[in-house]
Amino acid sequence: MPGPYGKHGGYHGRFRGKGFRMTIPRQVILETLNSTQNYLTADELYMNVHSEYPGIGIATVYRTLNLLEQMDIVNKIDIGDGKARYEIAKQDEDVPHYHQLVCTNCSRIVRYEHFSPEEKELMQKVEKQLEEAYDFKIQRHVVQYYGLCRDCRGLTGR
Amino acid sequence: MPGPYGKHGGYHGRFRGKGFRMTIPRQVILETLNSTQNYLTADELYMNVHSEYPGIGIATVYRTLNLLEQMDIVNKIDIGDGKARYEIAKQDEDVPHYHQLVCTNCSRIVRYEHFSPEEKELMQKVEKQLEEAYDFKIQRHVVQYYGLCRDCRGLTGR
DNA sequence: CGCTTTAATGATAATAATAATCAATTACAC
DNA sequence: GTGTAATTGATTATTATTATCATTAAAGCG
Numbered sequence: 001m002p003g004p005y006g007k008h009g010g011y012h013g014r015f016r017g018k019g020f021r022m023t024i025p026r027q028v029i030l031e032t033l034n035s036t037q038n039y040l041t042a043d044e045l046y047m048n049v050h051s052e053y054p055g056i057g058i059a060t061v062y063r064t065l066n067l068l069e070q071m072d073i074v075n076k077i078d079i080g081d082g083k084a085r086y087e088i089a090k091q092d093e094d095v096p097h098y099h100q101l102v103c104t105n106c107s108r109i110v111r112y113e114h115f116s117p118e119e120k121e122l123m124q125k126v127e128k129q130l131e132e133a134y135d136f137k138i139q140r141h142v143v144q145y146y147g148l149c150r151d152c153r154g155l156t157g158r
Numbered sequence: 159m160p161g162p163y164g165k166h167g168g169y170h171g172r173f174r175g176k177g178f179r180m181t182i183p184r185q186v187i188l189e190t191l192n193s194t195q196n197y198l199t200a201d202e203l204y205m206n207v208h209s210e211y212p213g214i215g216i217a218t219v220y221r222t223l224n225l226l227e228q229m230d231i232v233n234k235i236d237i238g239d240g241k242a243r244y245e246i247a248k249q250d251e252d253v254p255h256y257h258q259l260v261c262t263n264c265s266r267i268v269r270y271e272h273f274s275p276e277e278k279e280l281m282q283k284v285e286k287q288l289e290e291a292y293d294f295k296i297q298r299h300v301v302q303y304y305g306l307c308r309d310c311r312g313l314t315g316r
Numbered sequence: 317c318g319c320t321t322t323a324a325t326g327a328t329a330a331t332a333a334t335a336a337t338c339a340a341t342t343a344c345a346c
Numbered sequence: 347g348t349g350t351a352a353t354t355g356a357t358t359a360t361t362a363t364t365a366t367c368a369t370t371a372a373a374g375c376g
Contacts, residue, residue: 021323021372042362057326062363080236082334082362101294110292122280130303134268136259138305145288147296179343179352200333215355220334240333240363 014071025060028053030068039077039085039109079144081107099143105152172229183218186211188226197235197243197267237302239265257301263310 011030012022032048033040040048046061065086068074074086079102101110114120127138169188170180190206191198198206204219223244226232232244237260259268272278285296 016373019323023324023372025325055326057328059327059364060325063324066364078236078238082240084362101288101292101296103294104297110294112288112292115287115291116284119280119284122277126274126277127303129273130259130270131305133273134259134270135308136261136268136303136305137311138259138303139262140304142300142302142304144300145285145294145296146298146300147289147294150293153295174344177352181343181353183354213355215357217335217356218354221353224335242333 011073014073018071020067025049025053025056026064028056029061029064030073033068033074033086033088036087039087041083041085043083045086077109077142079107079109085109087111098140101145101147101149103149103152104146105148108149108151110149169231172231176229178225183207183211183214184222186214187219187222188231191226191232191244191246194245197245199241199243201241203244235267235300237265237267243267245269256298259303259305259307261307261310262304263306266307266309268307 011026015022015026028049029045032045032052036048042058042061042065045065046056046058049056049061065074065076065084069076069086072089075089075098077085077087077098077100079085079100099112099114101112102108114123123141127141130136131138169184173180173184186207187203190203190210194206200216200219200223203223204214204216207214207219223232223234223242227234227244230247233247233256235243235245235256235258237243237258257270257272259270260266272281281299285299288294289296
């Protein structure tokens with residue numbers, strides 16, 4: 001069963017609409033990204049894809065990730081360790097937001113959603129105030145909390 | 159007049175207290191950082207220091223920046239362009255916070271302070287909730303707004 | 317289905333930021 | 347002043363990512 005968006009989950013159409021082609025490497029990369037919960041570095045993605053499609057080249061992975069980011073199909077995040085990480089963008093997200101908890105020891109990343117309407121509201125208010133105060137047109141924002149996850153604190157607490 | 163902290167602004171003592179030495183290169187780097195308003199990349203800092211102290215090596219700049227970051231004398235920020243940027247940490251800041259507006263076109267960075275107690279309060283509340291919900295010990299957070307500054311939008315608005 | 321056009325690929329070299337190495341230098345406690 | 351260990355500067359190494367380029371392969375068309 002091909003799913004609600006047709007043979008390639010609607011990607012084929014999105015690619016063709018912008019003059020791009022749907023190729024085997026791109027399909028495999030998209031499938032791998034879609035079947036992965038957590039963020040992947042380019043190299044992790046390369047290795048995962050490689051096991052299913054050994055012919056893939058690392059350059060294709062980088063190129064495809066850049067393309068997918070341009071097309072808003074993936075989100076790119078940066079946790080300060082010099083490696084970009086990617087995830088499939090939620091399609092129901094109007095404006096992507098990037099709120100994460102990042103473990104400074106093991107680099108585990110927990111994506112969290114706004115859990116209070118209050119926070120969401122304030123963020124929007126602050127954003128508007130900033131736009132006016134500094135004459136900026138804000139396009140997106142990043143909120144990251146750096147700390148230690150349970151495993152990296154030792155199980156005793158602290 | 160040497161200022162309230164003595165010959166090297168109190169840095170000498172802070173270095174010695176941890177077994178480090180106060181050297182000429184470190185002094186010049188600290189002076190340069192202290193006399194600069196905006197964030198500097200390692201390379202920009204290197205060039206600024208070089209004009210005053212031509213013997214400096216780039217490796218010393220990187221090493222010193224890492225040391226200063228460890229000692230909480232500088233803050234390091236990352237705006238996603240692959241180059242770290244540094245500023246002298248405000249001494250009156252209990253916990254450093256990193257809230258910036260970043261122009262996606264010209265990389266201009268505007269540091270902003272919490273301008274409403276409401277925001278500060280909510281951030282603290284959210285932080286506490288996150289710590290409980292995800293069992294994280296949060297150490298610091300980063301809030302960045304990416305967008306276009308006035309100059310990069312063209313002067314006509316938009 | 318075969319043809320043609322041109323985007324995409326894979327291998328590889330090139331960049332660019334930062335870290336590691338190491339012999340020579342220098343801060344600083346005595 | 348001296349000795350010792352930290353620091354430096356020059357250089358090489360590393361690592362993530364991008365550019366190059368000849369070869370391959372989508373996909374619109376007949």
